Amino acid sequence: xxxxIAHRYDVLNRSLSFGRDVAWRKRLRKHLPTDxxxxxxxxxxxTADQILFLLDGKAKIREAKGYDLSEGMxxxxxxxxxxxxxxxxxxxxxxxxxxxxxPDNSADVVTISFGIRNVLDVPTALADMKRALVPGxxxxxxxxxxxxNKLVRKGYLFYFRHILPKxxxxxxGDSYAYNYLNKTVETFPCGEAFCALMREAGFEQVKAEPMTxxxxxxxxGVKPEAAA
Ligand SMILES: C[S@@+](CC[C@H](N)C(=O)[O-])C[C@H]1O[C@@H](n2cnc3c(N)ncnc32)[C@H](O)[C@@H]1O
Numbered sequence: 001x002x003x004x005i006a007h008r009y010d011v012l013n014r015s016l017s018f019g020r021d022v023a024w025r026k027r028l029r030k031h032l033p034t035d036x037x038x039x040x041x042x043x044x045x046x047t048a049d050q051i052l053f054l055l056d057g058k059a060k061i062r063e064a065k066g067y068d069l070s071e072g073m074x075x076x077x078x079x080x081x082x083x084x085x086x087x088x089x090x091x092x093x094x095x096x097x098x099x100x101x102x103p104d105n106s107a108d109v110v111t112i113s114f115g116i117r118n119v120l121d122v123p124t125a126l127a128d129m130k131r132a133l134v135p136g137x138x139x140x141x142x143x144x145x146x147x148x149n150k151l152v153r154k155g156y157l158f159y160f161r162h163i164l165p166k167x168x169x170x171x172x173g174d175s176y177a178y179n180y181l182n183k184t185v186e187t188f189p190c191g192e193a194f195c196a197l198m199r200e201a202g203f204e205q206v207k208a209e210p211m212t213x214x215x216x217x218x219x220x221g222v223k224p225e226a227a228a
Contacts, residue, residue, distance in 0.1 A: 001180065002046070003072030005172040010047055010076075012171055013114075016164055017216075024216045025053040025113065027209070028140050029221055032059035034111060040064045041132060042109040043097040043125075044115020048077030050142070051090055054111070065102065067095030098125045102132040109133075113142040117188045126201035133223040139203060140220055144181075145190035147214035156215060160185070190217055 004011070013021050028050070032038065033064060037060045041052045045066030055061055068074050074092045081090045095101050097119050108128045119125045129139050147153045160182045168178025190199060191208055194217070198206045203221030210217045 001174070001177050002068075002070035005174050005177045006047065006070065006072035006076050008172045009073065010049060012168055013049070015171075016168060020212050020216070022053075024142055024211055024218070026057075026216055027211060028111065028113065029054050029057040029059070031138065031140055031218070032057065032061075033138065034059050036060070036108070039106065041065045041100070041102050041110045043100060043110065043112040043129070044068055044085040044118060045077060045092060046070070046073040046115070048080055048090065048092060050111060050113040050209050051077075052080065052084070052086075055086065055089065055125055055182075056143065061089065064090045065107075065189055065221045066090065067097065067100050067102070068092070069094065097128070099128055100132060100175075104131055105134050107132045107134065107137060109139045109140065114144065116141055116143055117184050122189075122197060123201060125150040126198060126203070130223050131219055132201055135225045137223045138220070139198070139223070140193040141194075141198075142216065142218050143188070143190070143194070144185045145188075145210065145214055145217040146185065148191070149213065150212075152213045157186075194219055197209070 021126060040061050045068045048066050051064045051066050077092050081087055097115060098121055110133055116122060147156050165178040165182060169175030195206045195208050198219060198221045204224050206221045208217050208219050
């Protein structure tokens, strides 16, 4: 499915979120440690949008590795990285977020933006992210969520169920993909329910930061120092 929509993915992301995804990605960036050079792993990296935003901030990223299952998305990502001359710092690879090729205890930060909702087994993916992180390493997850306020939620669900799938379908030529989006968001655990999954996977200092009335949430967790 992502191979099919890859060519329009970036433009649709920006327009269907009314440009808000930029602010969400920058918010994630603020949580990168700045006291050392980082090896950053971005799972379900898609067209590498999140990596490119992260490289534009204050954190010193020594190396960034992106993994994804869609060759179409990765090909576009590689093109963007090539155009920006970032090939020495960023590399994109085929890899499953549930079993990434990243060695144990190697990444200072693992990020996954709008990707965790798509993996088949979330606890397995979270356990694998913990495996890849160094002790004390940070997990940053950005994901769509539903507003808690009932009125806002009602309005948002109308947009989400009736307008977004039509617009997404028209621009991408793939109405299935954008119907899939609203169905997965409506059934995916968010807020405290997702924090509980992170704690069960063994993360500490877990918290959720809802953004834009709760239509997206940033989840933060830390791998315990004692865990190897
Ligand atoms: C909505 S896109 C997000 C792309 C990117 N992270 C961003 O922020 O724009 C979801 C991505 O997850 C990828 N994906 C889905 N399941 C995956 C898995 N198990 N492992 C790795 N990538 C996966 C898809 O191929 C797609 O590129």
